Amino acid sequence: MKYALLIYSRDADWDNLSEDEQKAVYGEYGAVAQSPGILGGEQLGPADTATTVRVADGSTLTTDGPFAETKEGLGGFFLFEADNLDDAIAMAARIPAARMGGAVEVRPLVEM
Secondary structure, eight states, X not given: OEEEEXXXXXXXXXXXXXXXXXXXXXXXXXXXXXXXXEEEEEEOXXXXXXXXXXXXXXXXXXXXXXXXXXXXXXEEEEEXXXXXXXXXXHHHHHSGGGTTTOXXXXXXXXXX
């Protein structure tokens, strides 16, 4: 089964790290990216660069930024193929955001 590992973090936590600490964290993300079962992933731009799109009564409506203000923002994802949820959770626990004040949401993909 494939899982999306959705990475939520707080920009303030990142900003409080030294340059060496940031490099070490990037190294950990790189190690996760090279792990067996990881099919891909990307870092996303900051939430304030997002555009939210809705369609109401046939009209397309856009607003700048995310729909809701949150302490944590979706910062990236990995796509992971695993035999079971426990393996996906174990991989999610390796993602630095999970221990640095953020969270990693593990969500199964719907395969058609």
